[in-house]
């Protein structure tokens with residue numbers, strides 16, 4: 001079941017059918033929800049739960065027609081949201097995932113596919129907290145789903161059928177690329193694409209700071225850095241785009257870019273990025289051990 005099979009959005013971009021419950025609608029689950037809405041899934045097909053009234057109001061204002069239940073108003077919010085749902089997406093912090101599984105267990109229907117987006121919480125840990133035989137899918141998404149360019153790693157649990165795996169993929173497929181990987185590779189997926197948007201934003205921050213150091217006004221430097229990273233991202237988003245070839249097209253022989261890249265290489269930038277990704281993967285393993 002866990003084969004390495006990249007699936008382009010165009011290959012399976014049918015919008016999710018059935019009702020989807022987003023349990024814990026913070027940054028990640030909101031990005032998935034926004035991606036689904038943009039891909040054509042009606043807000044009326046979704047329910048989101050949050051901890052507090054203030055956040056519920058925010059989401060209701062932003063997504064008219066979405067049902068939002070707040071736990072501080074109704075302690076049964078999560079159980080009510082999963083009743084009758086075809087998919088329940090667990091989007092709380094890793095430390096809260098198994099408690100959430102236990103709390104919704106009595107309300108879950110046998111065919112509801114539980115999808116976790118949490119880093120580090122293993123399929124075994126979640127299956128132990130769910131009713132026996134509950135279909136479960138563990139994923140590692142990223143926030144660019146909200147602009148239709150997400151990248152998601154996905155791995156099936158012990159009791160999930162091909163059809164249920166497709167149902168889980170459909171939660172993301174209209175808003176990004178889904179790849180199936182063995183569970184033991186999900187921490188690596190997290191280190192590349194889960195945390196990856198932060199690396200790209202960090203690059204933009206560093207470019208803006210460099211511009212200021214070189215004499216640009218801060219606002220001008222920020223605009224230039226932001227637009228450049230965004231524009232480069234759009235060029236990469238073209239199907240078949242090769243980052244090395246795109247880089248080469250900017251790099252005139254003996255020109256300014258060549259000098260900059262040589263300075264990056266001399267400073268060991270590729271190794272620095274590899275060290276960051278390794279640290280992210282190691283933190284995921286550490287978290288898995290902490291959470292049991």
Ligand SMILES: NC(=O)C1=CN([C@@H]2O[C@H](COP(=O)(O)OP(=O)(O)OC[C@H]3O[C@@H](n4cnc5c(N)ncnc54)[C@H](O)[C@@H]3O)[C@@H](O)[C@H]2O)C=CC1
Nearest residue numbers: 024025026027028049050051091092093094117118119141
């Ligand atoms: N932020 C990201 O880019 C990514 C996050 N993830 C995973 O997504 C999960 C959530 O992360 P974020 O969205 O960043 O965190 P977040 O803190 O923005 O969202 C979590 C939300 O869950 C709510 N919540 C907590 N307990 C609840 C409960 N019992 N009932 C209802 N709502 C509850 C919180 O109030 C909060 O709004 C984590 O497990 C993380 O590992 C995975 C990939 C990327």
Ligand SMILES: O=C(O)[C@@H]1CCC=N1
Nearest residue numbers: 118119190194195196
């Ligand atoms: O930082 C984190 O732990 C989560 C998982 C990947 C991105 N954000």
